[in-house]
Amino acid sequence: MDIETTPQDGASRLKLVVVIVNYRTADLTIDCLASLSVPGTVPDGTRIIAVEGGSGDRSAELISAAIRENRWTNAVCLPLETNGGFAYGNNRGIEYAMANFGRPDYVLLLNPDTIARPGSIARLVEFMDGKPDAGIAGSRLEHPDGKGQACAFRFPSLANEFESEAKLGPVTRLLGRWRVAPDMPREPSTIDWVSGASLMFRTEVLEQIGMLDEGYFLYYEEVDFCMRAARAGWSCWHVPQSRIIHLVGQSTGVTRHVKPSRRPAYWFESRRRYHLKHHGALYSALADLSWLCGHLAWRIRLFAEGKTSSGPPHLLLDFIRHSGPFRRV
Known part of the structure; x- marks a missing residue:
């Protein structure tokens, strides 16, 4: 498929590149693109890369047709032959943008199952412009009725591995300072990591710590990225003034139903990879034990x-099958 490219004029600095990775969700991706076309939602000159992640259906054709028919001249569709996962697709989109349009100030990773409210992305850019030490910033994710979603988190720890599964009031109060998803204030605030559904970072961060880790197929790649950025000295922020509708789970299917579907093997594999990579084998085993104790208490x-x-x-059977000493080699 031919992709129209217009390299950025060297006299005008590229402010933002938005990367959206589609996998068999063409309708959602088109709706997301439409929301970004509302005047004032993204800064002038923004480039949007809709990465078609090897869906094996008509997604690339449908997305490309929508871009042409709606004259979204700042957007292109990048079809991939391989479904390599979230990190893989985003990395290919970032590489394409830099090769064709030059290095932007910021990159925004945006899920296809999101709708940007008017002005939402521009507000995130404005925040980053005014906070030079901020390496990463995430939007407030909310349901269509405006009800907020958990989108800003603390890094995984032995305490919150237990608390998140136990779901016991006294335990939650006792371990409140380690709770995975703390209550967020109404003003921008620092946090360990933010959801990859709407995550913006400076390209200086990318140049310092490298691309997203493609060893994660799906899940934990944004946790890993934020951890590496934090260790390099960059702060991460939750910016509630940037409001994004998130149609939870529509792009993965894991949480799209009233009753959640079975958790995929790659969730457990990503969790294990994160713990091993950042804390080592002993900590990983202790994290498994903490999770298991919390789940059994629940x-x-x-x-x-x-x-x-x-x-x-x-869930318990799958955890035993995929995690720790019980993991199948």
Whole structure:
């Protein structure tokens, strides 16, 4: 497929590149592109790369047709032959943008199952412009009715591996300072990591720590990226003034239904990769034990209260199968 390219004029610095990775969600990607076309939503001159991640369907054709028909001249569709995952697709989009349009000030990773509210991306850029020490910033993610979603988090730890599974009021209060998703204020605030559904970073960060780790197929790649940036001295921020509608799970299928679907093997593999990479084998084993103890505590509570689980089916079995010493080689 031919892709129209117009290299950036050297006299005008490229402010922002937006990368959207599509996998069998062409309709969602087109809606996302349409939201970015609303005047004032992105800075003037922004380039948008819709990466078609080897869907094996008509996604590339449909997205390219929508770009032409709507005259979204700042957007292109980049079809890939391989579905290499979230990091792989975003890296290819970033490489394409830099090769064809030059180095931007910022790159925004945006999920296809998002709708940018008017002005939302421009506000994130304005924040970054005014905060030179901020390497990464994430938007407030919300449902269509405006209700907020968890989108800014603390790094995984032994304490929050237990707390996030136990779901016990006293435990949550006791371990509140380590809770994965803290209550966020209404003003911009520092946080360990932000959701990859709308994550902006300076290209200086990319030049210092490297691209997204393609060893993660899906999940934990943004946690890894934010951890590497933090260790390099960059701060990460949650910016609630940048409001993005997130149609939760529509791009992955993992949480799109009322009852969550079975958690895929690559979630467990990504979690294990993160712990091993950043903390080593002993810590990884302790994290598995902490998660397991928390999950069993939650199951005991459900049994005592006569309730059934509303979480992903076969979660305990899948955890044992894919994690720690029980993992199949």
